[in-house]
Amino acid sequence: MSPTRFSGTDRYVATDDLMMAVNAAVTLGRPLLVKGEPGTGKTQLAEEVALALNRPFLQWHIKSTTKAQQGLYEYDAVSRLRDSQLGDERVHDIANYIVKGKLWEAFTTDVQPVLLIDEIDKADIEFPNDLLHELDRMEFFVYETRQVVKARHRPIIIITSNNEKELPDAFLRRCFFHYIRFPDRETMERIVNVHYPNLKKRLLSEALEAFFEIRDVPGLKKRPSTSELLDWIKLLVAEDIPPEALRGDQHKLIPPLYGALLKNEQDVHLFEKLLFMSKRKKD
Amino acid sequence: MMTEFFLRLRKAGVPVTLTEFLTLLEALSQRVTAHSIEEFYYLARATLVKDERHYDRFDQVFGSHFKGLETLFDEMIGAKVPLEWLHKLAELTLSEEDKQLIEALGGWEKLMETFAQRMAEQEGRHQGGSKWIGTAGTSPFGAYGYNPEGIRIGQDVSRHRRAVKVWDRREFRNFDDTVELGTRNIKIALRRLRRFAREGAAQELDLDDTIQSTARNAGYLELKMVPERHNAVKVLLFLDVGGSMDDHVQECEELFSAARSEFKHLEYFYFHNMVYEGVWKDNRRRFNEKTDTMTVLNTFGQDYKLILVGDATMSPYEITYPGGSVEHFNAEAGHIWLSRLLRAYPNAIWLNPVWPNRWSYIPSVQIVRDMMGERMYPLTLEGLEQGIRALQRAR
Ligand SMILES: Nc1ncnc2c1ncn2[C@@H]1O[C@H](COP(=O)(O)OP(=O)(O)OP(=O)(O)O)[C@@H](O)[C@H]1O
Ligand SMILES: [Mg+2]
Numbered sequence: 001m002s003p004t005r006f007s008g009t010d011r012y013v014a015t016d017d018l019m020m021a022v023n024a025a026v027t028l029g030r031p032l033l034v035k036g037e038p039g040t041g042k043t044q045l046a047e048e049v050a051l052a053l054n055r056p057f058l059q060w061h062i063k064s065t066t067k068a069q070q071g072l073y074e075y076d077a078v079s080r081l082r083d084s085q086l087g088d089e090r091v092h093d094i095a096n097y098i099v100k101g102k103l104w105e106a107f108t109t110d111v112q113p114v115l116l117i118d119e120i121d122k123a124d125i126e127f128p129n130d131l132l133h134e135l136d137r138m139e140f141f142v143y144e145t146r147q148v149v150k151a152r153h154r155p156i157i158i159i160t161s162n163n164e165k166e167l168p169d170a171f172l173r174r175c176f177f178h179y180i181r182f183p184d185r186e187t188m189e190r191i192v193n194v195h196y197p198n199l200k201k202r203l204l205s206e207a208l209e210a211f212f213e214i215r216d217v218p219g220l221k222k223r224p225s226t227s228e229l230l231d232w233i234k235l236l237v238a239e240d241i242p243p244e245a246l247r248g249d250q251h252k253l254i255p256p257l258y259g260a261l262l263k264n265e266q267d268v269h270l271f272e273k274l275l276f277m278s279k280r281k282k283d
Numbered sequence: 284m285m286t287e288f289f290l291r292l293r294k295a296g297v298p299v300t301l302t303e304f305l306t307l308l309e310a311l312s313q314r315v316t317a318h319s320i321e322e323f324y325y326l327a328r329a330t331l332v333k334d335e336r337h338y339d340r341f342d343q344v345f346g347s348h349f350k351g352l353e354t355l356f357d358e359m360i361g362a363k364v365p366l367e368w369l370h371k372l373a374e375l376t377l378s379e380e381d382k383q384l385i386e387a388l389g390g391w392e393k394l395m396e397t398f399a400q401r402m403a404e405q406e407g408r409h410q411g412g413s414k415w416i417g418t419a420g421t422s423p424f425g426a427y428g429y430n431p432e433g434i435r436i437g438q439d440v441s442r443h444r445r446a447v448k449v450w451d452r453r454e455f456r457n458f459d460d461t462v463e464l465g466t467r468n469i470k471i472a473l474r475r476l477r478r479f480a481r482e483g484a485a486q487e488l489d490l491d492d493t494i495q496s497t498a499r500n501a502g503y504l505e506l507k508m509v510p511e512r513h514n515a516v517k518v519l520l521f522l523d524v525g526g527s528m529d530d531h532v533q534e535c536e537e538l539f540s541a542a543r544s545e546f547k548h549l550e551y552f553y554f555h556n557m558v559y560e561g562v563w564k565d566n567r568r569r570f571n572e573k574t575d576t577m578t579v580l581n582t583f584g585q586d587y588k589l590i591l592v593g594d595a596t597m598s599p600y601e602i603t604y605p606g607g608s609v610e611h612f613n614a615e616a617g618h619i620w621l622s623r624l625l626r627a628y629p630n631a632i633w634l635n636p637v638w639p640n641r642w643s644y645i646p647s648v649q650i651v652r653d654m655m656g657e658r659m660y661p662l663t664l665e666g667l668e669q670g671i672r673a674l675q676r677a678r
Contacts, residue, residue, distance in 0.1 A: 020325035024315045028306065035335065172333040173302050178334035 002054040012041065013183075013190045021178035022049055023160075031135060031157035033120075033172070034179030038162065039225030041191075046116035046158040055156065056113040060102035061133070062123045066131030071103040071117075072140050072149075094144045103134060104149055112153035123159040128171040135174065154234055183226065183237040185212060195230055196237070206246035208254045214262070217271060224261040232260040288348050294332065299331045306330050320349065336664075382590045453642055517548035519561065519628060524553045524591030550583060555610055556597040557617035558624060576620060580627045588674045589624060589631035593660065595651040596637060602650050621654055630671040631655065636662040 008014035014022070022045075025032035034042045050057035060071055076097040083091040090096045106115040120128060134140045138151035159175065161167065183191060185208060192204060211232070211237045215223045224232075235257045236246075246255050255261075262268050292299045307330040316322040325343060332341045552562035552574065554656045561573035600607035602617040625631055633651060635642070644646045652659045657672055660666035 016321070017325040019329070020316065020322060021329040021389070024310050024329055026325055027315045028310055030306070033333070169298075173300055176329045177333045178329055179338065279330050 003052065005008075006049050006052050009048045009052050011194055012044060013187060014045075014048075014192060015187060016019075018045075018178055018180065019046045021176050025158075025176045026156050028176075029154040029156075031117075031159055031175045033159045033161065033167070033177045034091070034180060035161045035163055036179075037182055037223075039227040040180040040182060041226065042160040044181060045117075046114055046160075049156065049158065050114035053156070056109050057110060057116070057118045058109075058113055058155075061118045062120050062127070064122050064124075066123045066127070068127050068134075069101075069132065071101040072134065072157040073101050073104055073142060074099045075144050081207055091260055093217040098142065098144060102217060103131075103140075106155040106157075107138070107151040109152070109155075110214055113155050115155045115157050117157065117159040118271070119162060120159050121167070125168075126167055129168050132170060132174070138184075144211070151170060180230060188226070188231050190230070191226060192230065192233060196233060199233065200243065202243040203236065203246075204233075206243045207236060210246050212259065214258070214271070216278070220262075220267050220270065222262075223266060226262050228263070237259050288344070291344050291348060292341065297332060297337045297340050303331050303333075328417075360579055384518040442466045444532065472590070516585070517587045518550070519579075519587045520549060520551035521558060521589070521591045521593075521624075522551060522553050522593075524555060548587070550579075550587075552579065555608075556592075556593070557601050557608065558591075558620045559611075559613040559617060560620065576623075579581050580623065583628075585628065587630075588629055589628035590670070590674075591624075591631065592632045592636075593633070594635055594637045595648045595659070596645055597634065597647045599646050599650060602647060618650070618654065621651070625654065630674055632673055633660065634662045634666065634670055635659055640665075 004026065005019075006014065006026065007019050021032055021034075022182050026028075026049075034045060036042055046059070047057055047144050049055075065227050075094075076099055080091055080094075080097045088178060102115065102117075123194070135157070137240075138154055139148055141148055187203065188211075192199065207229070211224065214220075239257065258271070259268070262271055289299060289304055307327060310326055310330060313608070316326045327345070328338065328341055332338060440538055479489070532665065552564060553645045554562050558576060560576050562576055562579065563573050598607070602621075605616050606612050607616060637645070642652065642659070648659075658670075660670040660673070
């Protein structure tokens with residue numbers, strides 16, 4: 001038997017409210033919509049749920065051109081046209097040109113899968129509405145072959161959004177919703193720990209100190225996120241930077257390798273300017 | 284208890300629907316949670332709130348509604364659940380949309396029946412556990428080793444629990460879009476402006492789709508169109524700078540300069556407190572490089588939409604009298620210039636960074652608002668949205 005409750009994994013830190021949202025969605029068989037700043041672990045969540053509950057994992061990554069229909073299936077008319085010109089026998093069976101989409105795949109796995117619909121807000125505003133019927137009924141009709149595809153198991157569906165577009169109300173009503181808040185210090189410590197279990201305590205604490213300080217710099221275009229912090233720590237370890245070097249004292253105001261945290265040129269300038277000013281104040 | 288919670292949420296502006304409320308009940312009946320009021324809070328939030336902007340309102344209602352009610356918490360999820368109060372609830376709160384939904388599901392009675400049935404099934408599966416329907420007073424928590432000590436809430440906090448409840452911490456306060464624009468919501472504001480920019484865009488031929496559709500259509504040509512990326516909404520933006528606006532200028536500029544690339548036509552000008560005969564494009568050179576307001580009026584056609592951004596906070600003389608300006612001698616009164624603008628651009632709004640509940644105390648704001656025909660909106664995400672909506676309803 002696969003476990004039915006999610007409580008994070010040894011690679012992924014889930015807060016209590018996130019666990020609740022996941023478990024509610026799993027138990028009731030409704031989609032879970034997850035939003036949050038970039039890098040807050042939205043995409044990884046679905047993978048971890050699959051891992052923890054021991055389910056197959058399917059990922060449907062949405063782009064601005066993605067249509068709902070592509071999740072069901074596509075009819076490859078162009079290949080068929082070509083085959084007919086080449087006199088290929090396959091041409092007589094239309095089923096040869098039906099290409100299954102992710103939702104179809106998710107409907108036909110042997111055990112209940114986890115389906116990630118990543119970055120749904122990238123698509124056209126009608127996209128979510130176009131999927132309502134299929135998500136409600138867990139079936140769809142293939143016109144070309146006159147066949148009904150029914151879900152063998154109601155997939156666990158996790159949907160992420162970066163808030164680029166608002167999603168339609170009818171769609172939202174059917175989902176559970178969770179907003180991943182940017183991790184507080186304690187949570188962040190746990191996250192870093194699962195990635196670097198052997199990190200020295202002092203280095204961790206100094207790095208977090210510096211990280212949250214930088215995040216607090218007003219006016220940054222892109223505040224560093226979890227992924228940037230993890231990258232930075234990786235560099236610190238690789239370069240064998242001692243914890244003292246991260247201290248914001250007079251001599252070393254600029255944390256080493258801070259380029260990993262600030263990627264936007266304007267932000268780097270802003271940051272340097274601020275440091276310069278605060279240094280002058282102190283002198 | 285729960286009905287009232289539901290109603291209070293709606294009253295506080297959290298757009299909860301009956302569907303979602305039923306989902307919450309279903310989740311409770313399927314024992315997604317049963318351990319503590321904290322878990323109940325998380326579950327209710329994930330079920331009822333679909334937008335982080337509403338988290339804070341939810342927290343406030345939750346906090347005040349369930350304050351000091353640890354015993355009632357049992358009762359609430361315990362015994363006297365659904366039928367009668369759901370009926371009552373339905374009468375009170377159903378929107379047209381809800382009604383249609385219920386119709387689609389086979390009518391209210393049918394829905395209730397299914398619901399009751401589902402709960403009964405649930406009951407069967409968990410036999411032995413505490414009762415859900417019909418049995419008064421039994422706590423569903425007993426079987427789970429639930430300890431009432433654990434859920435103390437309100438001021439009476441037990442020693443080993445966190446001092447402040449999650450919902451009382453109000454961590455989502457700045458996600459509420461009725462608060463003023465800050466660095467975070469500026470991004471969202473931008474997206475809304477962008478959407479505005481794209482709306483009503485002309486159509487262009489979608490070649491890929493046309494080929495696909497034509498092939499599908501056995502070779503008969505089938506044209507497919509998509510909206511063009513940029514669009515035609517034309518905007519004239521007038522920004523108040525200096526004086527009392529200093530606090531807000533940066534956020535306004537940031538907002539609109541970032542939006543600029545999205546609009547095919549966005550023209551902006553600065554003014555100080557009130558629009559007079561001259562406006563300027565570069566704030567550093569405001570005293571020597573003025574543009575005649577008349578020229579602006581003659582250059583940009585009626586199809587431009589006018590957005591004025593300012594706190595409209597000044598002495599009334601600056602609006603009503605010639606020579607009232609604080610900065611120069613104006614031959615004609617400000618209100619004459621504003622009327623001219625509004626006549627030239629009937630489709631106009633005023634965005635005001637001043638908190639709306641102060642508007643009625645500032646005479647100049649009243650005057651300007653009157654002149655705008657009430658089309659003054661706070662410079663918040665919500666206000667911006669309302670303003671844009673007003674602009675879209677052509678006059
Ligand atoms: N709670 C967490 N536990 C462990 N690792 C985390 C957690 N949150 C974020 N991370 C790490 O941060 C990085 C970014 O995560 P992920 O790509 O899932 O974020 P995202 O929210 O999908 O971002 P985006 O919005 O940019 O797509 C990954 O390396 C992930 O391992
Ligand atoms: Mg992602």
